[in-house]
Amino acid sequence: MTAHSSTINAVIANRRGRTRRYAVVLSVLLVLVVAVFAVTLAVGQSVTPPGDVLRVLLGEEVAGASFSVGQLRLPRAVLSILAGLCFGLGGVAFQVMLRNPLASPDIIGITSGAGAAAVFAIVVLSMSGPIVSVFAIVAGLGVALLVYGLSFRNGVAGTRLILVGIGVSAMLQSVIAYILQSAPAWSLQEAMRWLTGSVNGAKLDQALPLLFALLFFGGVLLSRSRDLEALRLGDDMAAALGTRVSRTRMLVIVAAVGLIASATAATGPIAFVAFLSGPIAGRIVRNDGSLLIPSALTGAVLVLAADYVGQHLLPGRYPVGVVTGALGAPYLIYLIIRVNRIGGSL
Amino acid sequence: MTDHLLVATGLSAGYDDTEILHGLDLTVPPGRITVIVGANACGKSTFLRTLSRLISPSKGQVLLDGKSIHRTPSRDLARTLGLLPQSPIAPEGITVADLVSRGRHPHQSLFSRWTRQDDEAVDSALSATKTFELAERPVDELSGGQRQRVWIAMALAQQTDILLLDEPTTFLDINHQIEVLDLLTDLNRTRGTTVVMVLHDLNLAARYADHLVALAEGRVHVSGTPEAVLTEDTVRHVFGLESRVITDPTSGRPIMLPIGRHRMAASTDTAREPSSKEKNA
Ligand SMILES: Nc1ncnc2c1ncn2[C@@H]1O[C@H](COP(=O)(O)OP(=O)(O)O)[C@@H](O)[C@H]1O
Ligand SMILES: [Mg+2]
Numbered sequence: 001m002t003a004h005s006s007t008i009n010a011v012i013a014n015r016r017g018r019t020r021r022y023a024v025v026l027s028v029l030l031v032l033v034v035a036v037f038a039v040t041l042a043v044g045q046s047v048t049p050p051g052d053v054l055r056v057l058l059g060e061e062v063a064g065a066s067f068s069v070g071q072l073r074l075p076r077a078v079l080s081i082l083a084g085l086c087f088g089l090g091g092v093a094f095q096v097m098l099r100n101p102l103a104s105p106d107i108i109g110i111t112s113g114a115g116a117a118a119v120f121a122i123v124v125l126s127m128s129g130p131i132v133s134v135f136a137i138v139a140g141l142g143v144a145l146l147v148y149g150l151s152f153r154n155g156v157a158g159t160r161l162i163l164v165g166i167g168v169s170a171m172l173q174s175v176i177a178y179i180l181q182s183a184p185a186w187s188l189q190e191a192m193r194w195l196t197g198s199v200n201g202a203k204l205d206q207a208l209p210l211l212f213a214l215l216f217f218g219g220v221l222l223s224r225s226r227d228l229e230a231l232r233l234g235d236d237m238a239a240a241l242g243t244r245v246s247r248t249r250m251l252v253i254v255a256a257v258g259l260i261a262s263a264t265a266a267t268g269p270i271a272f273v274a275f276l277s278g279p280i281a282g283r284i285v286r287n288d289g290s291l292l293i294p295s296a297l298t299g300a301v302l303v304l305a306a307d308y309v310g311q312h313l314l315p316g317r318y319p320v321g322v323v324t325g326a327l328g329a330p331y332l333i334y335l336i337i338r339v340n341r342i343g344g345s346l
Numbered sequence: 347m348t349d350h351l352l353v354a355t356g357l358s359a360g361y362d363d364t365e366i367l368h369g370l371d372l373t374v375p376p377g378r379i380t381v382i383v384g385a386n387a388c389g390k391s392t393f394l395r396t397l398s399r400l401i402s403p404s405k406g407q408v409l410l411d412g413k414s415i416h417r418t419p420s421r422d423l424a425r426t427l428g429l430l431p432q433s434p435i436a437p438e439g440i441t442v443a444d445l446v447s448r449g450r451h452p453h454q455s456l457f458s459r460w461t462r463q464d465d466e467a468v469d470s471a472l473s474a475t476k477t478f479e480l481a482e483r484p485v486d487e488l489s490g491g492q493r494q495r496v497w498i499a500m501a502l503a504q505q506t507d508i509l510l511l512d513e514p515t516t517f518l519d520i521n522h523q524i525e526v527l528d529l530l531t532d533l534n535r536t537r538g539t540t541v542v543m544v545l546h547d548l549n550l551a552a553r554y555a556d557h558l559v560a561l562a563e564g565r566v567h568v569s570g571t572p573e574a575v576l577t578e579d580t581v582r583h584v585f586g587l588e589s590r591v592i593t594d595p596t597s598g599r600p601i602m603l604p605i606g607r608h609r610m611a612a613s614t615d616t617a618r619e620p621s622s623k624e625k626n627a
Contacts, residue, residue, distance in 0.1 A: 007478055008469040014443045014481060015460060015468075099435065223456065230451055236431035239400045241504070242424030242452035287440045 022289035029284075029297035033081065036304045040077045041069055044312065079202040080303040080320070082210045083263040083270060084277075085218070088299020090259035091274025092281065092291050093221055096228050097252050100158045102335055104275040105140075105260045108165025111269040112172035113143030114261035118268075119176050119194040123183045130209045133265040140261035143168060144253055196321030197270030199307055206266050213262035218296070220255040224248055225290040271321040272328025273299050279331070302327075349376045350426055350507050350540065352397065356406030359396040365404065366392045367564045374508070374557075379534050379541045381551040384561035385585050390544040391432055393561065394510050397542070398429040424452035428506035430497055432513050436485040442496050443481040446471055449503030471502035475529060491522030498529065509533075511543040515550070523547070527554045552576045552599045560584050576600040 041053050045068075052065040057074070091104045105111050117139030121127040127135070147168055151161040180191045192198050221228075227248040230238040239245050260274060280302075281294035306327070307320035314323075352374040360366040366389040374380050384390050395401045397408055399415045408415045415423055428449075436445060449471065450464045472478040475495045480488065485496055494514060501509055514530070515523040531554060533539045545551040551558060552572035559569040562584045568575050577600075581589045587604055594601040 007473060008465055010478075010481065011443065011465050011469045011472070014441075015447065015465065018444065226451065226454075226456055230448070232435070232437045233448065234431060234433070234435040236395065236400055236429065237434045239420075240398055240424065240429035240431065241448070242421040244420050287437055287444050 018288040022285065025284050025288070025294060026297075029281075029294055029301070033297055033300045033304070036301055036308070037077055037081060040080075040304055040308050041073050044068060044073055075202040075204045075207070076199050076307065077304060078204065078207045079199050079210070079267060080307050081300045082207055082214060083199070083267045084273060084300035084303035085296040086210065086214055086259040086263035086299070087270060087273040087303070088277035088281070089214075089218055089221060089292060089296040090256040090263070091276075091299070092278030092295035093228065093252050093256040093259075094274075095278045096291060097231055097249060097256075098158060098161065099232060099234075100162065101275075101279050102162045102332075103158065103165075104278070105256065106269060106272060106274045107169065107332070108147055108162060109143050109167075109169035109172055110140045110147075110165075110257055111260055111264055111274065112169045112176065114140040114257075114264040115194055115269040116172045116175045116179070117261075118265040119179050123179055123190075133209055133213065133262045136261035136265040137258050140257040140264075141254065143172070144257050192319045192321070193268040195268070196319060196325055197264075197268035197273075198319030198321055199267050199303075200319055202267075210262055210266050213258060217255040217258035217262070220251060221259070222292060224251055224255075225292050228252065228292070229290055268321065270303060271325035272332070273302050273324050276324070276328050276331060277302060351376055351409075351411055352427070352508055352540070352542075353409045354393075354397060354406065355409065357393075357396060357403050357408065358405035359392060359401050359403040361392075361401075365564070367396065367403075369406065370561075370564065370566055372559060372566060372569065374540060374542055376540050377534070377538045378556035379531065379554060380543075380557040380559060381555035382542070382544045382559045382561060383546075383548055383551045383584070384567075388561050388584075389564040390561055391512050392564075394429065394512050394542070394544060395431075398427055398510055399423060400429070421452045424504070424506070426506055426508060428501045428504045428509045430501045430509070430511045430514060432516075434497055436493075438486065439484050440486075441481070442477055442483055442485055442488075442499075443468070443472070445485055445496060446477070446499045446503050449500040449505075452504065467503045467505050471499040474502060474533065475499040491518050491525065494518060494522070494526055495529070498526065502533070507538075508540040508542070511541070513544050513546055516546055523550065530554075548576060548581070548602050549594075552601065553594070553597050572599050576602060 038050070038053070042048050042050055048065045048069055052062045053069055055062050056065050056069045091106065094103050094105050094108075095101050114136035118132050118136040121132045121135040147161060147165045151164040153160070176194050180194060189198070189200055193200065227238070227243045230241050230243045231245070231248065233241070235245050263270075277295045277299040278291055281291050281298045285291055285294050302324060303320060306323035310318040310320050310323040354370055354372045357370040358365055358367055370393065382390050382393065392401065396403055399408070399420075402416060410418065410423070410426065415427070447464070447468045450467060453464060454460075472481060475498055477492070477495050477499050480492060480496065485493060488496065498514065501511070511530070515526050518526065527550060530541050530543070534541050555572050557569065558572045558575040560567045560575055560580050567584055568580055576591060578589055578591050581587050581591070581602055589605055590603045591600050592603065593599070
């Protein structure tokens, strides 16, 4: 009896340890987002005192701060956070569902698909506003279906899906480049946005549709977080545990594509944020809980920080996607080498 | 104790257009150990996967207590019927206690908290499989035998009355195979868990089964007691192999000795003598 009560106490302690570590990780990431957000608001070409920043946020007119903080830095930071959350969430959902870090939407062509549709809608059809996001979401789903269909042979094999996706992605990238080349009003800023992603010229009214997309699609994903965790044990095991695998997979694809495409329609395909956030979050969280929220927060930190670096810490100014691209490329190479070495899926 | 009745009637199933199982009938004896044997690719895994609703049958049905499992809510089913698949995946770096606790999945929901009952189920699963000492260790650092015990612990934490296992002893050393089969027998004896498993080794199958089922080409060739099923005829039909079946002096169960083409003692009368042509080849 005593032996039994001591073992169950160990079981309880073990479980509480996981819960506690997870709570700590979430808090730290949340604090980090807020801290980076605050820095990007306060420190730019000039430093704005925190008191002034706060007053601008509360809607007061502050001479010398209202424009730089309220009109320039705030929309940029808000859009960065929202896009980062969407990319981080949508990316990790795919990676967990397909059990492969390479299966991220920006590697397998979904981001490029959404980007190509958005650039087509904006540049060729002269559209703007939420309709662009709808265009991007539909195209993203189309690409997801296409990649899935092309790689389907008695169940989807990880490596095949990724290779097909990389091919489709390259094709869609050239579509984007082609549209930009042949566009009548071709500006470098616009081009950079659609080629690597950028929050230059962000407006607060771009943030609202993105916020809705985040709440709606993010909510759907979070409601499936337990089933996603079960899927990590393999499809058969997940089903044996009572998860409805195909339904979960369908919901997760739609929700993740919704997030990725909405963010892409707003900021362009910010390179590798979807791809990097999940693995970084995974390193921190380990197996103590679902990766969804940690990865979303990591995405927000990545976009905020990378945009800040691109604006203020490098010689010259670079859009955020150039900085995240430089971060992501080495990791992509590392993963591909690893896949080659262990021969097959990760 | 369990008296849940799992029955397959006229079951046909397969993948895409290929039918693998052709009208299979089986009644799983409640509270007993049923072992399924058969040649590679004859449909054993497909059968277990159809029994646990991973595959929808094209004809026939699987009934649990008279109700089609395809009409049972998945979570309810997962509280009665557990499956340990042939190749489950352990997330990188996951610890034993964490993995085992995931067996509680069907007993929880998005908003429910861990209960005392969950902790007790994990605790008793760890103890029953003697994996408690490994609780803090990462699963990927364990030996094959230990890892298999951990997976069984996870299936136990699910606390289902019926447990299906697909080749739980493959890749294990013989001592670990026996350890796993003894463990499953203990479970069956102490908790009354109905066990249905696929085994590779005919002799171990006959040794541990109450009810033995031989599949051939997606059909039940013969089923019944090990004595009735494991015969020279069955081995010939199911595996295309000539053999002798004798009685194991330890267990009293039938034991199969394969007859190959070589290394036969001269007195073996039932053996097919290699022809002189084969000898010269
Ligand atoms: N996911 C699948 N898709 C298509 N065919 C499959 C799949 N899994 C198994 N098969 C085929 O079904 C047949 C039976 O397989 P299986 O049930 O795994 O056999 P066993 O477990 O008896 O070795 C084999 O021919 C196999 O190639
Ligand atoms: Mg099999």
